[in-house]
Amino acid sequence: MSVSMLSTFVKPMHPEGRKFVAIAGAIALVLFVIWEPLGWIGLGLTVWVYYFFRDPERVQPTRPGVMVSPADGIVSLLEPAVPPAELGLGTEPMMRISVFMSVFNCHVNRLPTAGTIETVAYRKGKFLNASLDKASEDNERNGLTVVLEDGRRYGVVQIAGLVARRILCWSKEGHHLTMGERFGLIRFGSRLDVYLPEGVTPLVRIGQTMVAGETVIADLTGTVAEA
Structure with a gap:
């Protein structure tokens, strides 16, 4: 996958989200141990938490005022x-x-x-x-x-x-x-x-x-x- 394509799907994450992603990831691991289908659900939740805390760069308008x-x-x-x-x-x-x-x-x-x-x-x-x-x-x-x-x-x-x-x-x-x-x-x-x-x-x-x-x-x- 090219760098441009990767940047389309992978965005920077705000530091505030790191602990929530870590918690969600830990839960996903536990769920995998309990029952694999539950683990995949937990993994999906982890991805969503990361996605929620994404912090992409934005380009402001050049027009003044x-x-x-x-x-x-x-x-x-x-x-x-x-x-x-x-x-x-x-x-x-x-x-x-x-x-x-x-x-x-x-x-x-x-x-x-x-x-x-x-x-x-x-x-x-x-x-x-x-x-x-x-x-x-x-x-x-x-x-x-x-x-x-x-x-x-x-x-x-x-x-x-x-x-x-x-x-x-x-x-x-x-x-x-x-x-x-x-x-x-x-x-x-x-x-x-x-x-x-x-x-x-x-x-x-x-x-x-x-x-x-x-x-x-x-x-x-x-x-x-x-x-």
């Missing part, structure tokens, strides 16, 4: 909504783009566009289906407020889902991140919400497939033709 999707998945909600109070973005509705990640999507989260993290706010909550609108208010979540160079601010919220049980965010307040830079990860099915700055129009539609760090979701300059 655009925002990209923070997650792989499907646009599940597209509507004005009041951002979570802990983000400090006010009480007026902001345009919200929600990207739902199934258990088959890559779950590494990336910053929509360059900026300085002003706020990182974690809040405990429930574990409802992340595709539901009320998950934005009721579910466990971690929110980031990001300040652009021109002073405008936007929000990114990691929301735990029905299966997800841990939200990871390794970026801190005061950190400056570039477009598409990794800032966190959610274990298993979940959702990412982006609250756009005032006056910014989304360039996506409900049901559209997103690629984290690559798919343009909005234009901060107003020069990109609507998708």
Whole structure:
């Protein structure tokens, strides 16, 4: 198999996934000892765990002033909504783009566009289906407020889902991140919400497939033709 073909199927794995792959692999070995068909099932589970924690490289758009999707998945909600109070973005509705990640999507989260993290706010909550609108208010979540160079601010919220049980965010307040830079990860099915700055129009539609760090979701300059 050529290097190019191999890279199509074998992706880098995020370090967070190593212990889970090791656990799944150990279980598979035990199952092989107990009964071979069970072992093959365990091996399949191990491959899936590796696949879940894959962390492929992404190529960001070269156009200035655009925002990209923070997650792989499907646009599940597209509507004005009041951002979570802990983000400090006010009480007026902001345009919200929600990207739902199934258990088959890559779950590494990336910053929509360059900026300085002003706020990182974690809040405990429930574990409802992340595709539901009320998950934005009721579910466990971690929110980031990001300040652009021109002073405008936007929000990114990691929301735990029905299966997800841990939200990871390794970026801190005061950190400056570039477009598409990794800032966190959610274990298993979940959702990412982006609250756009005032006056910014989304360039996506409900049901559209997103690629984290690559798919343009909005234009901060107003020069990109609507998708």
